[in-house]
Amino acid sequence: MFQWIQKEPLSLNLGGELVSLSRPLIMGILNITPDSFYPGSRTTEEEQIAERLHKMVNEGADIIDIGAYSSRPNADDISPDDISPDEEMKRLSKGLDIIRKLYPTARVSVDTFRADIAARCVREYGVQMINDISGGELDSQMFETIAELKVAYILMHMKGTPQTMMQQIRYEHIIPEMLYYFSSRIARLESLGVNDIIIDPGFGFSKSVDDNYLLMNRLDEFTRIGYPLLVGISRKSMIYKYFGYTPEESLNGTTILNTLALLGGADILRVHDVKEAVEAVKIVSKTIQSVK
Template sequence: MTINCKGELIDLTIPKVMGILNLTPDSFYDGGVNTKDAVILKHVEKMLNDGATFIDIGAYSSRPSATHISEAEELQRLLPILKLLTQTFPDILISIDTFRSEVAKQSIAAGACMINDISAGKMDDTMLETVAKLKVPYVMMHMKGTPQNMQQQVTYDHLIKDILLYFSERIAAARALGLVDIIVDPGFGFSKTIAQNYELLKLLNAFKRLDKPVLVGISRKSMIYKLLEASPSEALNGTTVLNTMALQQGASILRVHDVKEAMECIQLTQQIKT
């Protein structure tokens, strides 16, 4: 199972790590940390040295009840850092965490190679068409509603079947427009209760029937620290445990704050498989 990034075929048979770079002031774990160029460069260099294949940049916070910002502000936060990173690390593979097609278009033009959309095209009717024309890999995530109201939309007839149906419909829509490299993200923490998140993880193997790589993003989320009566800063050990379970259930990409520990999860789980 491969995806094409800037002409390079990335083999996802062995899982890969996507390191998180948040440029937002209000992200749940590292909001407001990455404000200076030197800090950002040091952080990204560490993630690359620790083994990250992709760096996922987000300039719009998608945490529950996050403040909505304009497209112009998202671009203002994003483009200078994207330029800085591509100039400093010429071979870097950058994913852009956005639901806006214009942000996707300008980011790919500026050197990014993948789009990571929390709404699977549902928050911008031209997103799927835009990504298809850009001919880049596309991560489509499951979410109901928007970040501002998603936690009020946690009712399902059957959690796994409903999410599989959602992806079947979104994949069909993407394919009809010529989109080739599609990755699915079940959306841990988005429109789901803590109990539903663990049901999703327990049955993650079901998503193999979509025949698409699966991205899992559970790093330091509330499904971990609330259950442990801790905080995001104390949730690394829990993240490692759940990332290991996700790999055992077939995850192809781990989206994480802590690259070194995620790489160790992959190395150890691969050893068991050999």
């Protein structure tokens, strides 16, 4: 019999809409960058952005996660000196204008570590969620800004920055260290009145290939924190480095890992390939229902 994590369904307040997580949600990735690690996700022109957006929505994406800089390992442009706030906002505005024109009620997450950018996206475009790869470490004002904006916040685990994270992959005991990381930051967020927090273990960020598979094996330990769990492993190096090929060849591995993540208790899957993720959710849900 399949094993899966059974827990009480959680929910998120997304812009005043109470969204149930009784069914895991699919977050589609919209990269407004010229240099994402997966070339198939790069969109810089308006026609490309609109085409990808239509595809993700039609395939069943529940949330669109838009980002304007690359957080790939060793990324040069993660430095504030390389991609200025003005350039980041310019890229985001292009994508957000298209989203709000074509799908004005879409649930949107913005992938940024800058508090000022987060505030502008929420106030000018009605964004309902901020996805911060740095867990508040790259901008000391982020937590206070999230509390003021009253939006959902994705709290990801990473050590260092994408420039340095792969030099910081040594852990004494990775799971306890990560649980402490989350608990300490959640306490700060809760003290500020932030209620809608999503936990992201940060697969591929400051972790070796073996670390990533250990995290997947023990994913259920993060569900015990009591907040929704997001998993983002789409076409990442834990797949293509393990097999010795490329992100373009990593869809099958992604689907397998997404399935394992769902069985481990994931509430949100962040993906490049929405159709395949939607199918994984449906198959896992059908299998679970059949044995109740």
